[in-house]
Amino acid sequence: MSAEPINVKQELDVRGAKCPIPIIKARQEINRIPVGEVLRVIATDPGSVNDFKGWAQTAKNIELVRQEESTDSSGQRLFIHYLRRLA
Amino acid sequence: MSAIGALEKTQLTAAQLKELLDRGEKLVLLDVRNEEEYRRWPIESRHPIRMLNIPYYHFVETPDTAVAQVPRESPIVAVCAKGGSSAWVVEEILLPRGYRAANLEGGMQAWGRFYQPRLVPEAEPVFRIWQLERPARGCLHYLVAYGPQHRHAIVIDPPRHLEAILHLVDTHQLKITHILDTHAHADHISGGVALAQKTGAPYYLHPYDGIHPIDVLPATIPYEMTKDGQTFMLDHARLQVLHIPGHTLGNTALYLEGDGKRFLFSGDSIFIYSIARPDLGGRGEAWSPLHYKSLFERLLRLPEDTVVLPGHFSQPREARPDGVFAATIAELKQRNPDLQPRSQSEFVQYMLSSLPEFPKQYIEIKRVNIGLLQPSEEYADELEFGKNVCALADAYRA
Numbered sequence: 001m002s003a004e005p006i007n008v009k010q011e012l013d014v015r016g017a018k019c020p021i022p023i024i025k026a027r028q029e030i031n032r033i034p035v036g037e038v039l040r041v042i043a044t045d046p047g048s049v050n051d052f053k054g055w056a057q058t059a060k061n062i063e064l065v066r067q068e069e070s071t072d073s074s075g076q077r078l079f080i081h082y083l084r085r086l087a
Numbered sequence: 088m089s090a091i092g093a094l095e096k097t098q099l100t101a102a103q104l105k106e107l108l109d110r111g112e113k114l115v116l117l118d119v120r121n122e123e124e125y126r127r128w129p130i131e132s133r134h135p136i137r138m139l140n141i142p143y144y145h146f147v148e149t150p151d152t153a154v155a156q157v158p159r160e161s162p163i164v165a166v167c168a169k170g171g172s173s174a175w176v177v178e179e180i181l182l183p184r185g186y187r188a189a190n191l192e193g194g195m196q197a198w199g200r201f202y203q204p205r206l207v208p209e210a211e212p213v214f215r216i217w218q219l220e221r222p223a224r225g226c227l228h229y230l231v232a233y234g235p236q237h238r239h240a241i242v243i244d245p246p247r248h249l250e251a252i253l254h255l256v257d258t259h260q261l262k263i264t265h266i267l268d269t270h271a272h273a274d275h276i277s278g279g280v281a282l283a284q285k286t287g288a289p290y291y292l293h294p295y296d297g298i299h300p301i302d303v304l305p306a307t308i309p310y311e312m313t314k315d316g317q318t319f320m321l322d323h324a325r326l327q328v329l330h331i332p333g334h335t336l337g338n339t340a341l342y343l344e345g346d347g348k349r350f351l352f353s354g355d356s357i358f359i360y361s362i363a364r365p366d367l368g369g370r371g372e373a374w375s376p377l378h379y380k381s382l383f384e385r386l387l388r389l390p391e392d393t394v395v396l397p398g399h400f401s402q403p404r405e406a407r408p409d410g411v412f413a414a415t416i417a418e419l420k421q422r423n424p425d426l427q428p429r430s431q432s433e434f435v436q437y438m439l440s441s442l443p444e445f446p447k448q449y450i451e452i453k454r455v456n457i458g459l460l461q462p463s464e465e466y467a468d469e470l471e472f473g474k475n476v477c478a479l480a481d482a483y484r485a
Contacts, residue, residue: 018169019143019168019169020172046469
């Protein structure tokens with residue numbers, strides 16, 4: 001996976017939220033950003049990794065640009081998803 | 088609430104879903120997890136059941152197209168990982184469109200923690216044996232009450248979640264006297280040490296399984312060592328340890344005999360329609376001949392009327408009509424394809440050509456079971472994701 005910086009238009013923090021909330025909120029946010037721009041979603045649910053992959057394949061106007069895993073200062077695992085609006 | 092009544096509600100517990108499945112109720116299981124998770128760990132039933140996998144994000148993205156795939160004739164039970172997405176599909180999508188639909192409360196996490204105890208009728212009146220079925224993972228655990236009024240009990244292969252066993256212990260006022268693992272498990276996390284701490288009863292394991300086969304590191308858990316031929320007196324009955332290396336080096340089966348009743352707790356050796364695989368210690372070729380001797384020259388020579396109570400099942404339909412997973416040695420010789428007569432070299436070749444995938448978490452689970460690793464609850468759930476693959480793969484090939 002490329003480590004080049006991604007120009008992020010909007011950020012969505014869904015830490016602590018369980019599915020389906022991250023994807024429902026991400027869908028709402030994607031609809032609000034201009035075509036071609038990227039939404040960054042910060043989640044704590046490990047299930048979000050496969051779910052965002054599957055969702056991006058299903059949805060017509062979304063490209064999953066990258067997924068990252070990191071840890072916040074309290075040791076909480078974070079799953080970060082970058083989504084581009086295509087249309 | 089009865090399970091049928093429960094179908095009129097919008098939330099089902101794992102116990103209620105199990106009851107519906109066991110009765111063969113006509114329903115559609117709508118699994119809304121992603122395809123990968125569904126493929127790796129679907130809910131199973133011993134009756135034919137209609138299963139549908141439509142990930143919940145299809146309902147988010149194109150609800151009308153997704154809903155068009157959901158049949159209307161039967162009630163729907165929606166399932167997901169933890170119960171959130173399936174509840175959303177039921178409440179926001181299905182019910183408003185007039186479907187009869189309920190959500191599996193707690194999702195696969197709750198299903199994975201559900202245990203169903205069943206009495207083994209042959210044991211009465213000498214013993215009371217509860218077989219605890221963990222349907223999600225195909226694991227079987229045992230509570231054996233013995234002695235006057237059946238007030239004493241031993242636990243064989245206790246699971247990670249002890250609530251179901253402790254509930255029986257409370258209800259029937261049992262005193263646990265021994266806790267035994269037939270071997271150091273690779274597919275599930277044992278509750279043996281925790282149960283020993285709670286009850287004060289000693290916890291037993293064969294010392295050969297006190298060494299991690301891949302790490303070659305010794306156990307850090309407290310345990311008493313079993314050995315071949317060791318006999319525990321359970322009032323008038325005898326429980327004998329049979330060391331049967333093959334699946335693991337310290338693998339054992341436990342032979343219970345009293346007042347004409349004979350049971351073999353076979354752990355991971357003989358299952359109902361298959362046998363345990365020899366390769367989870369990373370030494371399949373070296374251990375297969377041991378496995379052959381243990382199975383054919385030891386266990387199959389036990390009295391033909393011995394009732395075998397295994398540590399796993401592969402398919403729910405292996406259960407008898409009464410729901411118990413059990414068969415006599417005579418029946419197993421007849422119907423278990425892996426126990427048909429073969430020479431040692433035929434058997435070794437047969438086994439090594441029938442090995443399913445080796446789940447990499449099995450190495451880690453063995454670390455947990457001998458104390459080399461203390462997982463968080465979340466990681467323990469992750470390790471126990473999916474059904475056990477302790478048996479040879481091709482039992483259902485025919």
